[in-house]
Amino acid sequence: MRIGLACPYTWDVPGGVQVHVRDLAESLLAAGHEVSVITPADDSDALPGYAVDAGRALPVPYNGSVSRVLMGPVSAARVRRWVRENAFDVLHVHEPTAPSIGLLACMLADGPIVATFHTANPRSKILTAAQGALQPSLEKLRARIAVSEAARRTIVEHLGTSAVLIPNGVSVAAFTGARPLPGYEPPRHTVCFLGRIDEPRKGLDVLLAALPELARRVPDVRLLVAGPGDVAAVRARLDPALRGRVDLIGLVANEDKARVFASGDVYCAPNTGQESFGIVLLEAMASGTPVLASDLDAFRRVLGDGHAGRLFGVGEPAQLAAGLAELLLDDAARAALAERGRAVVADYDWPVITEAIVGLYRMVSEDAGPVSLASSGADP
Amino acid sequence: MTFSGRAGRIDHAFITLPGMTLVVVVVAVVVAVATYLTWLARRLDRLGVRVDAARAGLVTQLVARADAAAALAADRGLAPLAAVAGQSAAGHPPLRAGAPLDTGVEETENQLSRALRAPAVASSGQGAPELLHAVDSAAARVALARQLHNDAVRDLRALRGRRLVRMLRLGGRRPLPAYFEIDDALPARAETPGPAAPAHPADGAGPGSGRPGTGDAAADLDDRPGTLPETAC
Numbered sequence: 206m207r208i209g210l211a212c213p214y215t216w217d218v219p220g221g222v223q224v225h226v227r228d229l230a231e232s233l234l235a236a237g238h239e240v241s242v243i244t245p246a247d248d249s250d251a252l253p254g255y256a257v258d259a260g261r262a263l264p265v266p267y268n269g270s271v272s273r274v275l276m277g278p279v280s281a282a283r284v285r286r287w288v289r290e291n292a293f294d295v296l297h298v299h300e301p302t303a304p305s306i307g308l309l310a311c312m313l314a315d316g317p318i319v320a321t322f323h324t325a326n327p328r329s330k331i332l333t334a335a336q337g338a339l340q341p342s343l344e345k346l347r348a349r350i351a352v353s354e355a356a357r358r359t360i361v362e363h364l365g366t367s368a369v370l371i372p373n374g375v376s377v378a379a380f381t382g383a384r385p386l387p388g389y390e391p392p393r394h395t396v397c398f399l400g401r402i403d404e405p406r407k408g409l410d411v412l413l414a415a416l417p418e419l420a421r422r423v424p425d426v427r428l429l430v431a432g433p434g435d436v437a438a439v440r441a442r443l444d445p446a447l448r449g450r451v452d453l454i455g456l457v458a459n460e461d462k463a464r465v466f467a468s469g470d471v472y473c474a475p476n477t478g479q480e481s482f483g484i485v486l487l488e489a490m491a492s493g494t495p496v497l498a499s500d501l502d503a504f505r506r507v508l509g510d511g512h513a514g515r516l517f518g519v520g521e522p523a524q525l526a527a528g529l530a531e532l533l534l535d536d537a538a539r540a541a542l543a544e545r546g547r548a549v550v551a552d553y554d555w556p557v558i559t560e561a562i563v564g565l566y567r568m569v570s571e572d573a574g575p576v577s578l579a580s581s582g583a584d585p
Numbered sequence: 586m587t588f589s590g591r592a593g594r595i596d597h598a599f600i601t602l603p604g605m606t607l608v609v610v611v612v613a614v615v616v617a618v619a620t621y622l623t624w625l626a627r628r629l630d631r632l633g634v635r636v637d638a639a640r641a642g643l644v645t646q647l648v649a650r651a652d653a654a655a656a657l658a659a660d661r662g663l664a665p666l667a668a669v670a671g672q673s674a675a676g677h678p679p680l681r682a683g684a685p686l687d688t689g690v691e692e693t694e695n696q697l698s699r700a701l702r703a704p705a706v707a708s709s710g711q712g713a714p715e716l717l718h719a720v721d722s723a724a725a726r727v728a729l730a731r732q733l734h735n736d737a738v739r740d741l742r743a744l745r746g747r748r749l750v751r752m753l754r755l756g757g758r759r760p761l762p763a764y765f766e767i768d769d770a771l772p773a774r775a776e777t778p779g780p781a782a783p784a785h786p787a788d789g790a791g792p793g794s795g796r797p798g799t800g801d802a803a804a805d806l807d808d809r810p811g812t813l814p815e816t817a818c
Contacts, residue, residue: 344635347638349736366736366740569638571641572638
């Protein structure tokens, strides 16, 4: 099939949606489809061969973080040309509620259009207010995909329609068999953490608060903390007696994430909120690293109520310390969790997810003509 | 406002200026209204195309499900399933020709849904796992196609229900499309088939009695996750 993917956020800025679009594009290509991605980019030379530059995006604060959006006449012209020249069998737009390429493509095109909604935002006043303005574009969608139960609920509540749940995918192969980072070869007792270190919702503070008690129970325990943020500031806050146990390695390249997981005996996700899916948990499971995560709704779902990974009370350092100590000192329990984690993550492997998405593509494109430009792209 | 000396000329200007303005305003309003109505009509048109496509997709999947059920029934000698599948298939040619997806069709397809959940199907289907799998994925695709169909119908009904659209009859003479409501809960396939398979709560619901087929947007919103199982492709 000829498939067009519209990505709303700047390609070269790290983000979940961009990674999703990239992985989906590559997985579709691997399955033998023709794929073109249109996306904002800072450096169009760095784009892969299958991607087209839609222009530069402007940073706009949205939903607690900075989103970079794009909706100008230049990008509209580029999207229009991209749609016209490619005559896709299916146009798959991402995050069509964000004021960017996804929505633009939706406004300008006509035909078999599918959209994926990534955001879960239970109380979005913006979304509710914008529903009327978005409806003319959203009613073109032949199918809507939500990547998580929370995202699906957001669609039902704010947009008054339903969605098919197809979760985020994980490239299981990319996470299998990675070598530990230097200095982390077994035997060891290491807990790893991955996420922004100065973002309270990622919960590094909960993990650090659990460290004193954990160190009492597991004397040689070490913490491997990877993720962007102010390393010096976090180090300064650490108790000097514990500083030697904590390695803050900063931002790691995407391809090194697997090595971070391989360096830990347990992956800890102490997030305190705002997680709608928990893809990082799946990546840890794909690496074969047992997971201990806070008991958030999204994590509970991914971990099958604690079957494929353990849970602890959100923001409870004492529970976390106990849980970590128990796991670090029990090789058999860790092996069993790793085993169950691998079985769960197989359902999220990109080839499996891609097959489900292509099934949906076929359903909406059967007997339908190719995607074309809408007879009148602009709304009055 | 006293323009004593040149009253005549001023009067003249007073007549033409507002006159001009009025003409401009009227023209602008007419253009804006016409543009808006054209745009509304185009939206209705597009939604009509979407509903038609979704309907065709749904019919395709209903046909495929009946075919898969018939194949399984023939292979395993399941007479009751064969009968129901045949009944369903008999109704498909008119549907393909554009007959409405009415309560009669819902009734027939409901019977097939229920027949597919019969314990006998699960147990004897073990002898032909590929055929059973084909039936299950066809059933999953029916559920998905029905969801896409009803989403399209909901969007069209919402726009057709707008006062302006109703007053100006922008929807034309086409009847409002109806939701297609069947019990398409997927057959439970336990590892060990037989009476251990959980009875389905929706079994008792008669055709169309569970959910109002003519219900409005909110009432029709399905609160179950529309999960696409891996078998659906």
